[in-house]
Amino acid sequence: MWLSEPICSFRNCLPTKISRQLRRYFVDAKVALCDDFRNLFALHWGKAIGLRVSILASGSSGNITLLETESTRLLIDAGLGKRETLARLAAVEKSVDRLDGILITHEHNDHCSGLPQMLGLWKAPLYVTEPTMEALERTLPETLGKRLRGVEKIQAGQRFCVGDIEVHAFAIPHDAADPIGFTFRADGVKLALVTDLGYMPALVKVHLRDADCLVLESNHDLDMLKVGPYPWVVKQRVLSRTGHLSNHAVSEFLADPDGFDARARFLVLAHLSMENNNPDLARISAEEALSRRPAEFAFEGQLLVASQQVPLAPIQL
Numbered sequence: 662m663w664l665s666e667p668i669c670s671f672r673n674c675l676p677t678k679i680s681r682q683l684r685r686y687f688v689d690a691k692v693a694l695c696d697d698f699r700n701l702f703a704l705h706w707g708k709a710i711g712l713r714v715s716i717l718a719s720g721s722s723g724n725i726t727l728l729e730t731e732s733t734r735l736l737i738d739a740g741l742g743k744r745e746t747l748a749r750l751a752a753v754e755k756s757v758d759r760l761d762g763i764l765i766t767h768e769h770n771d772h773c774s775g776l777p778q779m780l781g782l783w784k785a786p787l788y789v790t791e792p793t794m795e796a797l798e799r800t801l802p803e804t805l806g807k808r809l810r811g812v813e814k815i816q817a818g819q820r821f822c823v824g825d826i827e828v829h830a831f832a833i834p835h836d837a838a839d840p841i842g843f844t845f846r847a848d849g850v851k852l853a854l855v856t857d858l859g860y861m862p863a864l865v866k867v868h869l870r871d872a873d874c875l876v877l878e879s880n881h882d883l884d885m886l887k888v889g890p891y892p893w894v895v896k897q898r899v900l901s902r903t904g905h906l907s908n909h910a911v912s913e914f915l916a917d918p919d920g921f922d923a924r925a926r927f928l929v930l931a932h933l934s935m936e937n938n939n940p941d942l943a944r945i946s947a948e949e950a951l952s953r954r955p956a957e958f959a960f961e962g963q964l965l966v967a968s969q970q971v972p973l974a975p976i977q978l
């Protein structure tokens with residue numbers, strides 16, 4: 662943190678054109694700086710910092726997750742309004758006076774509708790890919806531009822640091838401008854967070870390996886979707902290769918030791934559809950898949966289901 666602050670102040674003094682050219686360099690440069698800083702910090706204090714994950718809401722009506730270490734706080738997506746976000750933070754006994762960044766997975770409303778309010782509330786820098794930023798500028802109200810306090814343009818495949826959290830962004834197949842998933846590492850633990858994807862490409866599976874906590878979309882039950890209330894065209898969209906992961910697709914992944922390595926202490930099923938799924942169905946489907954694994958690759962962690970209506974109790978890694 663100390664190291665990145667002077668860099669940010671220095672950059673803000675530069676003419677916009679030079680600042681833009683330097684931005685990529687600084688985002689990349691921070692990787693090395695943050696690694697050194699984190700190691701120094703851990704060496705000096707000699708204790709685990711850990712990662713705490715609070716999924717405040719998950720589903721097609723709003724997504725927002727708070728990620729914390731001792732010194733850094735990040736918000737992943739901003740799909741709820743200010744009042745609801747604050748109420749959910751209070752429900753998990755958090756009052757957030759300062760944020761170090763807001764990271765955006767993609768521009769869909771359920772991930773960004775509260776973004777102008779969140780920026781107004783915390784004045785945190787926004788971490789977003791260029792195509793997603795352009796889509797946000799088209800769809801969100803003008804207040805977005807007025808409330809921006811710095812934009813860090815990121816790319817799929819890129820690794821960067823915010824405070825003592827190392828972030829790795831990777832591409833996912835979804836019908837948005839430039840959708841990404843994230844892994845986060847801090848103090849030797851790893852969180853992987855991936856929702857809103859039509860299928861599981863091999864590269865995504867690689868990113869999810871070695872995670873201590875895996876938050877994975879389990880959006881719909883195929884039968885419920887087929888007979889459910891959605892118009893045919895929406896059903897086709899959800900089912901497509903750029904739609905959403907079904908319970909069935911998740912079960913295929915979880916049952917396969919070559920896909921899911923089962924190292925996670927916490928496996929969280931997320932982004933459940935309220936119309937085309939229910940928590941019991943998603944859980945039973947995942948449990949059945951995990952029970953099919955060979956004994957030597959058994960999953961021994963905790964299986965949780967994130968909710969649209971209420972926050973999940975914070976997970977301490």
Ligand SMILES: [Zn+2]
Nearest residue numbers: 721769771857
């Ligand atoms: Zn979504």
Ligand SMILES: [Zn+2]
Nearest residue numbers: 767769835857
């Ligand atoms: Zn989406």
